[in-house]
Amino acid sequence: MEVRAKKALGQHFLTDLKAARNIVDALETSPGASVLEIGPGMGVLSQYLLEREDIDFKMIEIDKESVNYLLSHFPKAYGRVMEGDFLRLRMDALYKGPFSIIGNFPYNISSQIFFKILDCRDMVPQVVCMIQKEVADRIAEAPGTKTYGILSVLLQAWYDIEFLFGVGPGSFCPPPKVQSAVIRLRRNSRTSLGCDEALFKTVVKTSFGQRRKTLRNSLKPLVQAKAQREGWTEEYMANFTAAPIWELRPERLSVEDFISLTLQLS
Numbered sequence: 001m002e003v004r005a006k007k008a009l010g011q012h013f014l015t016d017l018k019a020a021r022n023i024v025d026a027l028e029t030s031p032g033a034s035v036l037e038i039g040p041g042m043g044v045l046s047q048y049l050l051e052r053e054d055i056d057f058k059m060i061e062i063d064k065e066s067v068n069y070l071l072s073h074f075p076k077a078y079g080r081v082m083e084g085d086f087l088r089l090r091m092d093a094l095y096k097g098p099f100s101i102i103g104n105f106p107y108n109i110s111s112q113i114f115f116k117i118l119d120c121r122d123m124v125p126q127v128v129c130m131i132q133k134e135v136a137d138r139i140a141e142a143p144g145t146k147t148y149g150i151l152s153v154l155l156q157a158w159y160d161i162e163f164l165f166g167v168g169p170g171s172f173c174p175p176p177k178v179q180s181a182v183i184r185l186r187r188n189s190r191t192s193l194g195c196d197e198a199l200f201k202t203v204v205k206t207s208f209g210q211r212r213k214t215l216r217n218s219l220k221p222l223v224q225a226k227a228q229r230e231g232w233t234e235e236y237m238a239n240f241t242a243a244p245i246w247e248l249r250p251e252r253l254s255v256e257d258f259i260s261l262t263l264q265l266s
């Protein structure tokens, strides 16, 4: 018995075994590495990962029917598959050391998955995942492109990101309405941003919240808050935002530019 695809869970099962193999091969692991698969479904990726004796492999799957499928088709899945919601998983309770993440992510929650990974980025050295191509483009994109956005900046601050390959709808059952792509994220060497991290996030989110506006306009509330704290005159405030960077729209700014803005606004 196959698993009946549930739309609400983002279930599109990959049927292209060559693509599945390539995804698994894209994950670089050293002996003894811990690997967590998000949303194994019917195990198209897991079947290869379960064969690997050199890694500590676990899976988390929200769908009971998929969990039962895995257990009845792969004896090695016993003790390795958790039934549950990745977004609620206490990763620090499950792992004491680093673990890499792999998966054909449920597209409807891929951004939430990335935000959760960012929250424990120092434990996650690598992520190989399939997501909607549009999101992959956005995440892997350099500044200056139309799709560059909040997630691009926040992920690029901590990860080196590679676009690996695209996968068409025909490689899935049922086929999704969108194109898919596989990306690899590798934790970069950054240990700190060198600025207040909460403010950095606020600056990035506020800027992209009104992405058609210049930073001078979109970040006005943050500049005003600083002006009030420091007791600036109107004139001083106007001078403060006279530099060319304030004339730009957020999609033109690199991670370093956002750090510099954050330092100015601290």
Ligand code: SAH
Pocket (backbone or CB within 6 Å): 009, 010, 011, 012, 013, 014, 015, 038, 039, 040, 041, 042, 043, 044, 045, 060, 061, 062, 063, 066, 084, 085, 086, 087, 103, 104, 105, 106, 109
């Ligand atoms: N890896 C499989 C399935 C991909 S579809 C394949 O490539 O064929 C996405 C999978 O994620 C589904 O099995 C779905 O049930 C599961 N899923 C959806 N939301 C989840 C969540 N919050 N936590 C864990 N798994 C989830």
